Amino acid sequence: MIKRRTWLIGLTGVLIALVAAASAIAESWRPLPWHLVDHTWRYPPIPEFQQLSAQVDIRGQLGPGSNVYIAPLYGKIGTVPFYFGMQTDLGGKGPGFIFSRWGQATRDDGHPAPGGWVDALTDSQSGEGDFAGVRLSYPWTPGLYSFRMRARPEDGATRVELEVFDHQRGRLIDVGSLRFPTATTAFSPDATGFVEIYGKRTPTGSVAPFSVTFKPPLVNGVVQPSDGRSWTPKGVPPLARTAKAADSVVIEVGGMIPSQ
DSSP states (O other): OHHHHHHHHHHHHHHHHHHHHHHHHHHSOOSSOEEEEEEEEEOOOBSSOOEEEEEEEEEESOOTTSOEEEEEEEEEETTEEEEEEEESSSTTSOSEEEEEEESSOOGGGEEEOTTOEEEEEOHHHHSSOSEEEEEEEOOOOSSEEEEEEEEEEETTEEEEEEEEEETTTTEEEEEEEEEESOSOOOBOSEEEEEEEEOSSSOOOSEEEEEEEEEOOOEETTTBOOSEEEEEOOTTSOSOEEEEEOSSOEEEEEEEEOOOO
16 A cells, blocks of 8 residues: 555656646747747738838837847738848848848849948858848937838839938938839738847856837828737747837837746
8 A cells, every 4th residue: 555655656656746737838938039029910912012211219228239139010012022221140140131022032132321231141051031122331329210211113122221210310311222023013901010129049047137219101192001919929938018109109128038
């Protein structure tokens, strides 16, 4: 009887350990990058994309070494996905702006601004699919920035340009342009802004506080989204809180990263 009780106690201990291990695995954080918050806007049908403007206001402790990507917009022109935004650490070249589109690409698809460069990678090289992108190092700091995209036809395809206005310095920055392999320029009804932590090493400890305010992107000068919603993907630590104002979405980031 004693042996049976001992065996049962041992079995119970093993089961408890297995449950705890399974729970720990279920609660472990996914590999980087982490989308701390995604906010998706919903647009009415837009059969022809011509231009887009998006504004972002950044406050708080944010700079090189933070490995933060602030993307006012991820969307599609025709069937071609794209995104643009600002990173604190641009391939070891300090802070800067990026503009990427997915699909088969060559370096000729990107026209970088003076001082910028082109990335054209396959899925095996990037781990994120085939894409072309233009990058530009720029010492941006927390503050207000206005992005503008403009599209024009180009030999059966579409050339899309991106520029940014730095309100702190009163300076207009040309980021460059990308060739989209489509003549169909319908704009995706769902467009997402996000705040991301990226890099090769999973961060530990705490994330210094900062905030990001997204204004709803305006398409073709007049079309605004009808509504939107925010969420945090599964497997990402709860480091962000979202609040909606009358004409913007405010994302507050910071705090301790819970242990896995």
